[in-house]
Amino acid sequence: MTITEIAELAGVSIGTVDRVIHKRGRVSAKTVAKVEKIIKSSGFTPNPIARQLALKKDFVVGILLPLKTDDAGYWELIFDGIEKACEELKPFSIKLAVKNFDRKKNGDFTAKAEALSKIKIDALITAPVIAEEASKALKFFSDIPYVFVDSSLPEGKQLTTVAQNPYASGVCAARLMKLIVPDAEKIVCVQMYPDSYNLKERARGFTEFFKEKNVINVAGNCNTKNETDSFIKSIIAKKPDGIFVSNNASFSFVEYCRAHNIKKKFALIGYDLMKQNKKFLAEDFIDCIISQQPEQQGYEAVKAIYRHSLINEKVNKTMKIPITIYFKENI
Structure with a gap:
């Protein structure tokens, strides 16, 4: 059983489960008892890599997305989802290194990708909306896992793609x-x-x-x-x-x-x-x-990196966002 599954069974956040496991922070006695009961019955053993990262070292996620103001604020909503997931995973000390590119400016994706590659990051979230440029620029991140949001690349070597089909x-x-x-x-x-x-x-x-x-x-x-x-x-x-x-x-x-x-x-x-x-x-x-549920895309992208890099869980190659349809009657 994983921390994620324990959190779901207990009806609490992943961060709360982590605080119970490592006996730090404020958690009600009732919640502690509930989580510990699930842990005991499942035979769960805390992942030593995750514990070490949570206690000793920041885990830096690079963010390479279009300007937040582009597309009527669509990308800002993806970033909101990213921040929400980071807050939930606060015990793991996930930090963000952000570079926003101007998709209307030729070469800006590559320039920002190169700049981000010079920062020590452990994983990357990006949107390969400029396909040809993205294919070349991703060579800067060949040694770390990266996740696509919004769009994919046919030949990409991404950890996963969080997007609609x-x-x-x-x-x-x-x-x-x-x-x-x-x-x-x-x-x-x-x-x-x-x-x-x-x-x-x-x-x-x-x-x-x-x-x-x-x-x-x-x-x-x-x-x-x-x-x-x-x-x-x-x-x-x-x-x-x-x-x-x-x-x-x-x-x-x-x-x-x-x-x-x-x-x-x-x-x-x-x-x-x-x-x-x-x-x-x-x-x-x-x-x-x-x-396209942009907030969910950002949220799931961070969770995918967390599962892969911090608790060694398998991540599916694609994470399909539901096709949600709105008419005036259901907004």
């Missing part, structure tokens, strides 16, 4: 589109970051579902507001019956239509229950949102 997610979006506009004649699939592996896979899943229809795939870099507006204008001009936005920028389409007094005549499906998307979903301007 992007192809299945794209198929799910296509099924929703078919339900919302069953007689649609023109559907546009939008990729606002053409180099992103997971967005390509979502688009592939969406397009392959509509084999009998001519889905228009449109990709373009939207690094500035002017580029974004021009990109959206070109899509609106096609007069589609449905628009699938493969990232969390569906709110941008609503804002553009409002700013230009354009009446929405198309179904709009996108990703992530960010503040703007939630608002427009409630107001019926967005028809459906698929959530």
Whole structure:
């Protein structure tokens, strides 16, 4: 039995179990008795490596993610999940070394990866959203375990990937589109970051579902507001019956239509229950949102590193985040 399983059976945190095992910190007598009973019945023996790390040495996790402000705060939510897990694992003295890269700036992922590699870190959490650059930059971390969040790489040697299955997610979006506009004649699939592996896979899943229809795939870099507006204008001009936005920028389409007094005549499906998307979903301007649970991604990424590096548990190669669907009625 593991510390994680003991914590689940006792209905307490991993940190509480650790405090009981090592007899430090404040824990109620009732909780101590409950945990000790489970430990005794299971024959659990504390992991000496974990104990040593908890008592003697910081365990440093490098964080290499896009700027927190990017994508309407999506990455900040992943970081919130990371911090929550670190707080729960406080007895193990997990520290963070953070480098945020600008995904719109060519070469910044590599530059920040190199800078982080010069710091002594024990593990890494990153999002390989710029696939080609990430594949090369990860050579800096070949001697430590690293975990992917949000996206994966086909050839990656990661410990695990914490993300949705992007192809299945794209198929799910296509099924929703078919339900919302069953007689649609023109559907546009939008990729606002053409180099992103997971967005390509979502688009592939969406397009392959509509084999009998001519889905228009449109990709373009939207690094500035002017580029974004021009990109959206070109899509609106096609007069589609449905628009699938493969990232969390569906709110941008609503804002553009409002700013230009354009009446929405198309179904709009996108990703992530960010503040703007939630608002427009409630107001019926967005028809459906698929959530990637960013906080859960960050949380599970830290827990995967903890299980692998601190208590020697096996970690699955993939940790699939559920495909959660939101309409205005269930937000």
